[in-house]
Amino acid sequence: MTPIPIDDPGDPRLDAYTRMRERDLVGREGRFIAEGEVVLRVLLSGRARFRVESVLLSPERLPGLAPALAGLDAPVYLASRAVMGAVAGFPIHRGVLALGLRGAEPSPDALVPPGPALLVGLVGLANHDNVGGIFRNAAAFGADAVLLDAETCDPLYRKAIRVSAGTSLTVPFARLPTGDALLDLCTRQALTPLALSPRGEAITTLPPLPRALLLLGTEGPGLPEALMARARRVAIPMAPGVDSLNVAVAGAVALHRLGGGRLAEA
Template sequence: MPEPILLDDPDDPRLAPYRAMRERDLVGRQGRFIVEGEVTLRLLFSEGARFRAESVLLAPERWPGLAPFFQEDGPQEDGPQEDGPPVYLAGRDVMSAVTGFPVHRGVLAVGLRGPEPQPDALIPPAPAPALVLGLVGLTNHDNVGGLFRNAAAFGADAVLLDAATCDPLYRKAIRVSAGAALTVPFARAASGIALLDLAERHALIPLALTPGGGEALETLEPPPRALLLLGTEGPGLPEAVMDRARRVRIAMAPGFDSLNVATSGAIALHRLAGERLGRA
């Protein structure tokens, strides 16, 4: 890895990908995305990450602690090597002027999306066990980020999103996922129906999580190959999707039937993970 490059001009063209970050979160970055914070930076460079970094931007005071990570013979076995991306150093005033808001962590990087995988390519072939999370119509980045974090925690093989679900590489979604959006395989399908068609092709049992489900999650025998389907809070999953799936509910106190979708997903994934977590 070359020596870091000190930049003191907010208008330096090398800082262009970091400019006006909040506004560009909404309109896209032409195949790029932003990560912030040391945890997500390390995951971007980890062996399990499916993306690569285009550049790194650090506050100068963060460099001494992170320098070993960027050295070829440093302590991080999965760290960047000599041919890695450039590392820029800029004062927090410069970073804030470029991004449009105070950068408290002093750690940013630009990632490159690369080609999008096909959903079928992410499903373990039958008859091997498989646990896939399907998201239908989720437009809240906090929930999507939380669900990616849950998927990583409980060993899901992949997350599949319909066309209406928001981008897991949105900056806030990556942060809420604790970087799991950089490591958990994901792909898009056209719709919830397309997810069900995929489940049929790959011998996955579709499970629709809904308060009105006929089966209780706590008594469900986890299928060896499952597609867990989650819908947006409020409307939930479309009836056309639930009609082709087993409807499963989480038991709650009488008179209350509402859980945050990320919380519901965590409970269901924990149940379905079964032997993956060393449980009988």
């Protein structure tokens, strides 16, 4: 790894880092931006599912990161924070960016393990904080994969990766067109679909489910009734008069309950 200094914000080798916010919205043709040290370290670790195309650091960040970069087979560009800001279009205070390659997305069915399985299915989740938080919780509680419907936002969006603490780079995910397609996959794969509902059976007394998929929907309207009807409804006991938790928090409590047995054995 020989770092390559760059002084010119117009250098074509930095093209993919330009106008970062605008391109966050339109996509990057098979690439994604990773920012910050925590996320870069995950991307460089053996746990990440994605290849690195390049790294862009301010020079003072190099010494601390050099050991993690040692085995990297991709260019490491060095540019001052002023040049980084001019390229990105806004200040890059942390001085740590990288480009990852999305690669081919796995097929949803390929992500369902034989034997014990715990998956998360997201339907219509358009908030990057929530999606990032759900990946972090899925990683913590040992979920095998996250499946997303077409309306759910991109787990490789810059902010979603950051909020996930880099776990959207490690937890496998794949897309299905609709929530119904998620339920069809459950049937095909003999997974019990679970939906959180105040009127469901208490999750505290649920028998162990060796193969389950936890469905999570948007915070306001929740899951469509037609999907709920196809799922087993479970409730997180809450104080009277309180009717909701943040969706990532509710998912964490449910995954803790569903994954607990497996984790205690690990």
